[in-house]
Amino acid sequence: xxxxxxxxxxxxxxxxxxxxxxxxxxxxxxxxxxxxxxxxxxxxxxxxxxxxxxxxxxxxxxxxxxxxxxxxxxxxxxxxxxxxxxxxxxxxxxxxxxxxxxxxxxxxxxxxxxxxxxxxxxxxxxxxxxxxxxxxxxxxxxxxxxxxxxxxxxxxxxxxxxxxxxxxxxxxxxxxxxxxxxxxxxxxxxxxxxxxxxxxxxxxxxxxxxxxxxxxxxxxxxxxxxxxxxxxxxx
Numbered sequence: 001x002x003x004x005x006x007x008x009x010x011x012x013x014x015x016x017x018x019x020x021x022x023x024x025x026x027x028x029x030x031x032x033x034x035x036x037x038x039x040x041x042x043x044x045x046x047x048x049x050x051x052x053x054x055x056x057x058x059x060x061x062x063x064x065x066x067x068x069x070x071x072x073x074x075x076x077x078x079x080x081x082x083x084x085x086x087x088x089x090x091x092x093x094x095x096x097x098x099x100x101x102x103x104x105x106x107x108x109x110x111x112x113x114x115x116x117x118x119x120x121x122x123x124x125x126x127x128x129x130x131x132x133x134x135x136x137x138x139x140x141x142x143x144x145x146x147x148x149x150x151x152x153x154x155x156x157x158x159x160x161x162x163x164x165x166x167x168x169x170x171x172x173x174x175x176x177x178x179x180x181x182x183x184x185x186x187x188x189x190x191x192x193x194x195x196x197x198x199x200x201x202x203x204x205x206x207x208x209x210x211x212x213x214x215x216x217x218x219x220x221x222x223x224x225x226x227x228x229x230x231x232x233x234x235x
Contacts, residue, residue: 016057022048023058027068031078038068038076103176104229108222110169111154115205115221117161119214126160130206138199151177153202157221160209201227 026048027038038044045055059076062068069081098106118126133153140146151174158170201224208217 019050019054019058020061022050023055023062024067027062027078036078038078040075098176100232103173104225104232106169106173108225108229110166110173111157111225112218112221114158114161114163114166114170115209116214116218117163117166118157119209119212119217121162122160122209126156127210129156129159130209134202134206137202150198150202157205157209197227198224 023044026044030036030038039047041052041055041059045052048055050058059068063070066080068076068078070076122130130153133149133156136149137146137153140149155170155174158167161167201220204220205217205224208214208220
């Protein structure tokens with residue numbers, strides 16, 4: 001009796017491990033077939049030959065390992081839970097899940113490429129939109145109005161790039177910059193940055209795009225964003 005008592009925990013661990021491997025193998029087979037949705041619990045229990053209580057233990061372990069994720073009312077899926085959007089289980093937009101440092105890193109990766117594409121692809125209406133935004137920035141002394149048209153200028157470059165997915169990423173970034181965490185940084189930008197310097201940056205961008213010079217457009221955008229980043233965070 002004593003030997004059975006000593007070996008009981010070992011036997012239980014082996015059983016749990018075996019259950020886990022059965023479920024893991026089944027999920028691996030789904031993944032190889034490019035299937036991401038896992039069958040309902042009853043169907044899955046029958047497929048792997050486990051009781052539902054033992055299956056739940058294995059599934060919980062795989063959720064903890066981020067091999068699978070669950071959405072109440074939707075189902076269980078292979079892989080890690082998406083950060084935002086449909087199936088994320090979050091009511092918060094992706095724009096609220098990041099911070100100003102990450103946003104500036106993303107801008108430095110994204111916006112020079114948008115400027116480069118805009119120099120290739122901008123149409124007449126895009127040029128007009130950029131020129132209107134530039135004129136409004138030139139003639140506005142109000143910080144809020146200037147910021148509005150600055151945002152419109154950058155968005156117009158995104159539109160001119162003619163890539164829907166990249167534009168959606170830019171809009172996500174711009175929504176983040178509407179959040180309260182940017183209040184002090186925005187004040188710092190406007191108090192530390194000369195309007196002339198900022199307008200020179202924007203004019204270099206506009207001129208490069210109008211001249212169909214993608215390399216110069218990308219470099220002008222990068223230089224502008226590096227200058228803004230240094231004002232925000234120093235360095």
